[in-house]
């Protein structure tokens with residue numbers, strides 16, 4: 001198997017900032033409640049004329065440039081999203097066309113907040129086996145389009161954004177060392193977008209009842225998240241004979257600072273070892289991890305040889321973790 005790693009990263013965040021103070025004017029909430037219960041201070045909202053593919057293309061262009069590759073060299077594009085431009089064609093096809101990645105195979109992947117982990121795990125297999133050489137994996141969401149802006153339980157939590165990574169061969173001893181993915185469909189009801197699929201097609205009734213917006217059993221998902229963030233990080237480390245002491249950087253899904261704090265406590269990490277951006281962007285589902293990774297790479301925190309653990313969890317229910325030795329200078 002050929003060693004596979006990340007050759008370049010990119011991100012795009014829409015310009016419009018929605019602060020907790022802004023939300024105070026929209027629903028019965030306070031900045032104090034949101035900050036103390038979630039850690040979120042503000043989030044980005046896509047412009048009315050921006051869809052997920054627009055955000056994804058910007059992030060992808062940056063990642064390609066960072067990797068020193070052209071779009072024509074990309075063999076595979078995977079877009080992880082729960083907010084595609086349309087049910088079909090896949091957002092990956094729209095991105096391929098805009099980038100001019102003519103030879104790339106294209107598909108979307110639905111694993112909610114674990115989407116980026118599922119995406120890089122999938123892409124890495126194609127490269128490790130020699131089927132493809134370069135893959136672009138994008139996590140993108142326009143969650144603002146599927147929120148009930150009258151429901152304080154959900155609308156304060158999420159934001160829009162895109163993060164991308166170019167995967168390809170790296171030198172021996174670097175790149176991905178292990179993957180850990182999981183799912184539990186029995187918890188599917190806890191976090192879902194009820195209507196708009198084949199079960200409940202769009203109708204006057206579904207629109208009236210706001211069934212095209214996110215529904216979440218917050219407390220149940222919270223308990224699940226605290227359990228899996230620790231468990232799947234440990235399992236991924238165990239697969240390569242590593243322990244929490246080997247972690248240079250933990251890059252967790254950014255759903256709630258209290259979930260991240262539970263991992264910090266469990267692993268005895270100092271805060272400088274954990275990449276956090278949910279204060280500025282909220283929960284961007286599949287985009288949270290690649291955007292956080294891009295920030296820590298671009299600001300020089302992550303250096304060649306560092307051991308990173310990426311860990312995601314969310315709707316499905318799904319979870320995943322990847323351990324990697326950073327391969328770029």
Ligand code: UT7
Nearest residue numbers: 029030033037113152153156218219221222225255256314
């Ligand atoms: O990314 C996918 C994975 N998603 C997650 O991991 C999210 C997991 N869940 C959470 O992060 C938390 O459960 C929430 C942030 C969603 C909620 O926090 P909580 O501490 O679990 O609050 P709660 O659901 O126990 O609600 C406490 C109270 C309730 O009032 P009552 O029933 O006790 O009177 C809520 O109505 O807080 C109320 N509340 C709010 N109050 C002010 C809920 N949302 C708000 C709000 N502002 N925005």
